[in-house]
Amino acid sequence: MFVKRGTPLGQVRGLGSAKEGAHHWWMQRLTAVGNLLLFTWFLASILTLPVLDHFTMIEWLRQPFVAVPMVLLTLNVFWHLRLGMQVMIEDYAAGGTRVTLLLLSTAFAIICAALSVFSILTIAFGA
């Protein structure tokens, strides 16, 4: 895989754990519990809306106790799915493909989350 060069210490530097696995694991669990709570609220809310036309959706989304949970749900779910996609990519892809897919999945999560939060706030602030 790699050419042996340098001192024994130099050869092992950069190998092994990045020491971030436990934090990744824990954040995946925290956001999982967050998703359980927020999606229970979200699905129940969508089910109990009388109709799903534009006016109803705007009037629903602009309430403080809807807009704020929706922002939290957005941040939580895109954080969680970014962590989850990373697990799959690291299991199945290697080398340059792995790095490319990790960058793409991160960009996807951040762009979608930013667009979603901006949209919720635009509606909430009445534009």
Add this chain to the structure above:
Amino acid sequence: MATRPQVRPLSPHLSIWRWRVHAITSITHRITGNGMAIVGGALFTWWLVAAASGPDAYMTFLAVARGPIGVIVGIGLTWAIFQHAASGVRHLGMDTGAGLSIERSKLSATLTWIFSIPATAAFWLFVLLR
């Protein structure tokens, strides 16, 4: 290093496990999670951007969502949410060290399906019949 085989099996070892309910549930967790991440994440964003963009953009979203493809994708996403949530709760329980025996693992894996399929049916019966 030199004695390691060059080609090593990749987690989660799909080619060597027997396909039983806990194996199927495990890979289903990954498929539903990554499927929702891409399809669900994109549609969720489209829904909110369309709502913020105005009635016309929202009409376009609703037209697709209420079409046959939209309903099929919607049912698929709903089932994926329920299956991934139930399987996720199973994982959270197993993270504490509970239910790791083969019998308990098979039972909890079976329960995720017993939850997710009726829950999806109930959700869509409510949506379509009310």
